Amino acid sequence: MKRTDKRTRLLAAAEALLARKRMHEITLDEVVKAAHTGKGTVYLHFKDKEDLFQQVPEACCEKLFCALDAVAKGRQPFAAKLDAAWDTLLAFHERRRTLFSVIESQQEYSSHLKCDMRRRINASQGRIWEGVTRILGQGAAARMVRADIPPEVLARYMNSLARMFARHFAAHRGRAEQKAFLKRFFAAGAFETNHTRLHSRRTE
Amino acid sequence: MKRTDKRTRLLAAAEALLARKRMHEITLDEVVKAAHTGKGTVYLHFKDKEDLFQQVPEACCEKLFCALDAVAKGRQPFAAKLDAAWDTLLAFHERRRTLFSVIESQQEYSSHLKCDMRRRINASQGRIWEGVTRILGQGAAARMVRADIPPEVLARYMNSLARMFARHFAAHRGRAEQKAFLKRFFAAGAFETNHTRLHSRRTE
Amino acid sequence: MKRTDKRTRLLAAAEALLARKRMHEITLDEVVKAAHTGKGTVYLHFKDKEDLFQQVPEACCEKLFCALDAVAKGRQPFAAKLDAAWDTLLAFHERRRTLFSVIESQQEYSSHLKCDMRRRINASQGRIWEGVTRILGQGAAARMVRADIPPEVLARYMNSLARMFARHFAAHRGRAEQKAFLKRFFAAGAFETNHTRLHSRRTE
Amino acid sequence: MKRTDKRTRLLAAAEALLARKRMHEITLDEVVKAAHTGKGTVYLHFKDKEDLFQQVPEACCEKLFCALDAVAKGRQPFAAKLDAAWDTLLAFHERRRTLFSVIESQQEYSSHLKCDMRRRINASQGRIWEGVTRILGQGAAARMVRADIPPEVLARYMNSLARMFARHFAAHRGRAEQKAFLKRFFAAGAFETNHTRLHSRRTE
DNA sequence: TATGAATGAGGCTTCATTCAT
DNA sequence: GATGAATGAAGCCTCATTCAT
Numbered sequence: 061m062k063r064t065d066k067r068t069r070l071l072a073a074a075e076a077l078l079a080r081k082r083m084h085e086i087t088l089d090e091v092v093k094a095a096h097t098g099k100g101t102v103y104l105h106f107k108d109k110e111d112l113f114q115q116v117p118e119a120c121c122e123k124l125f126c127a128l129d130a131v132a133k134g135r136q137p138f139a140a141k142l143d144a145a146w147d148t149l150l151a152f153h154e155r156r157r158t159l160f161s162v163i164e165s166q167q168e169y170s171s172h173l174k175c176d177m178r179r180r181i182n183a184s185q186g187r188i189w190e191g192v193t194r195i196l197g198q199g200a201a202a203r204m205v206r207a208d209i210p211p212e213v214l215a216r217y218m219n220s221l222a223r224m225f226a227r228h229f230a231a232h233r234g235r236a237e238q239k240a241f242l243k244r245f246f247a248a249g250a251f252e253t254n255h256t257r258l259h260s261r262r263t264e
Numbered sequence: 265m266k267r268t269d270k271r272t273r274l275l276a277a278a279e280a281l282l283a284r285k286r287m288h289e290i291t292l293d294e295v296v297k298a299a300h301t302g303k304g305t306v307y308l309h310f311k312d313k314e315d316l317f318q319q320v321p322e323a324c325c326e327k328l329f330c331a332l333d334a335v336a337k338g339r340q341p342f343a344a345k346l347d348a349a350w351d352t353l354l355a356f357h358e359r360r361r362t363l364f365s366v367i368e369s370q371q372e373y374s375s376h377l378k379c380d381m382r383r384r385i386n387a388s389q390g391r392i393w394e395g396v397t398r399i400l401g402q403g404a405a406a407r408m409v410r411a412d413i414p415p416e417v418l419a420r421y422m423n424s425l426a427r428m429f430a431r432h433f434a435a436h437r438g439r440a441e442q443k444a445f446l447k448r449f450f451a452a453g454a455f456e457t458n459h460t461r462l463h464s465r466r467t468e
Numbered sequence: 469m470k471r472t473d474k475r476t477r478l479l480a481a482a483e484a485l486l487a488r489k490r491m492h493e494i495t496l497d498e499v500v501k502a503a504h505t506g507k508g509t510v511y512l513h514f515k516d517k518e519d520l521f522q523q524v525p526e527a528c529c530e531k532l533f534c535a536l537d538a539v540a541k542g543r544q545p546f547a548a549k550l551d552a553a554w555d556t557l558l559a560f561h562e563r564r565r566t567l568f569s570v571i572e573s574q575q576e577y578s579s580h581l582k583c584d585m586r587r588r589i590n591a592s593q594g595r596i597w598e599g600v601t602r603i604l605g606q607g608a609a610a611r612m613v614r615a616d617i618p619p620e621v622l623a624r625y626m627n628s629l630a631r632m633f634a635r636h637f638a639a640h641r642g643r644a645e646q647k648a649f650l651k652r653f654f655a656a657g658a659f660e661t662n663h664t665r666l667h668s669r670r671t672e
Numbered sequence: 673m674k675r676t677d678k679r680t681r682l683l684a685a686a687e688a689l690l691a692r693k694r695m696h697e698i699t700l701d702e703v704v705k706a707a708h709t710g711k712g713t714v715y716l717h718f719k720d721k722e723d724l725f726q727q728v729p730e731a732c733c734e735k736l737f738c739a740l741d742a743v744a745k746g747r748q749p750f751a752a753k754l755d756a757a758w759d760t761l762l763a764f765h766e767r768r769r770t771l772f773s774v775i776e777s778q779q780e781y782s783s784h785l786k787c788d789m790r791r792r793i794n795a796s797q798g799r800i801w802e803g804v805t806r807i808l809g810q811g812a813a814a815r816m817v818r819a820d821i822p823p824e825v826l827a828r829y830m831n832s833l834a835r836m837f838a839r840h841f842a843a844h845r846g847r848a849e850q851k852a853f854l855k856r857f858f859a860a861g862a863f864e865t866n867h868t869r870l871h872s873r874r875t876e
Numbered sequence: 877t878a879t880g881a882a883t884g885a886g887g888c889t890t891c892a893t894t895c896a897t
Numbered sequence: 898g899a900t901g902a903a904t905g906a907a908g909c910c911t912c913a914t915t916c917a918t
Binding site: 092097104 | 877878879880881
């Protein structure tokens, strides 16, 4: 349990620091000071610095997935679920401005990594889209989300828009209005209309 | 002219390396080897490594703006211009997968910088959206793009989607189909419909 | 204690190297090799190379002061004390030919330094004269050293002569004779005579 | 003549910079900027940076010698000549606080140098003492300077005291009084008395 | 298990020197 | 002869990693 405790504290410290800096600008000294552990302790729980930071997104993505999955499992109508999904996603990205850089570099480098490591990373990243995909899948089943673009693709659109929002509009004064713009735009792009129905039929 | 030459070659070398690695993983040795210059030459044109990499986006964004502006100034109908804009944006992001990380970190750190430096960075980044904004503005003027979301906001949506596409779907086998999805999604989200017209009227 | 050990070894190594070269001609690599430590260790104990070399005189001057103070506290007659002081001073300068350059450059640059640093340097340098001053003060009290020039001024004369001697006459064949010249010269210059007594009376 | 001009300007610039910094802290860029020449010009007149700075004392010492020799050749009584020598020496050292470091390092390194270079350096440094030695020699001939210490040794004493004075008492408020102390001390140490006459006889 | 002093490979930067103009 | 842009060797410093305690 103590073991878990230190490990968790290290991951939390790393995640917190990622809010302000990129991984390569964070020193292990900073991490262990924030986590109140010794420097050697890192190497009891992680192979190296890289490994520690690799596992930060893993934990985060899992948390995000859980939050979205909870929404998906709820009994609210689809529109409410989508709203909740937006809020969850936006909060996630606003709180972790640079986390996605780590994820992106993992993607960049996954080709150099050993096979099982790659699988682990892909699995963890998949969780990000998976939660959103489930909700959008429900919407598609209810004929509310367009069927001519796969839900997992729409999920990525949604995530990328959320990330961009966190970067450009979150600290804005007009955040609420901007959020409305965003939802409206996505709804118009992703919802089923007569037009999209024609498309679906054609591609079927 | 030779001076410009070396400077350009260094920027080009740095840009090329940014396609594969992040700035902190690129050594000056790599840059100067790629640029076929001596290491000291860097310091004739840039204050330090940081400064060199700061100026890479500046040059790139300008190039992107020029390409998009050329489209905007063309005489094709709006639909063709938007298509061309997509192609330009996608090519830009596919060729410069990690460039945006540099831009993002500039945003992150611009608060620490001296005022004129910050202004320079913001100006250069503004160019990215500016080209797209012009085209979408023409669409809005032609009543083809929804008027209830400002074109400069839609421009950011478009850019973030393009960036995501470069990362997730570019290397895909089904790139063509994915590109069709993307355009269709954006069109649905951004084009004027009866529904958006109602919105515009309300917000007016 | 180990910490002190490394720090001491680094200072000793730097001091030893200063016997042969000036600070700017000594590389950190040489110092750490001589001290049998790693390069990084320097930065655990000193801010940078400058700081390491700044602290060398501090330690040396303290040692010199201790040696001279021991003489001053002894029960020998003044003449014997002065003899011992000469031997101590000459040994000091012969062993540390270039150390004084460091001290001089500290004086040169102390104006640029922060106030407490400057105070520390001045305090440490003061020790050099302080030991000699005490002995000469005793001589003055015993009416053997002229009273019309303050002992702390005579102390500086003595030190500068010792330094010059280390540079010009130490390696000489006729070192013994030269040493006799030096002592005789200083004695004639510093000792009380009828003539100096007149001076003192006049200036009183 | 143009050639001489540039060479002179470079030496003057180097000498001026030596008033504030040590050779190793002065860059060639600074020198050529101060001398208003190009960087390559240095290598037309000097073998390298070392050679340039080696020649600075050479020129300075020669100037000092000339000044002192002029005094020696004058018709004033010895006491006035010695006074003039003090003034010349003090002015020299006060104006060139760090020049002597260069000379000292030349001595330090002369052992590594080629034979003719060493001879040149020694010759140039000899000039420093030579001027003073001549004057003191005249004093000895006139039985005013003690004969039991060779004039060339006393010359070095005098020079070392002058150097120390420039460093410790020149900027002082009580400079005039300090100067009086210094002259009085040296006179007492160097002048012939009954006592020194006994010594001379014994050593003869 | 936990620590943090010690390490040294590797990176950035400086600056004396060269050489094409 | 005069120049200064270009060079790269050499040095300082950082920081991930180790290991004795």
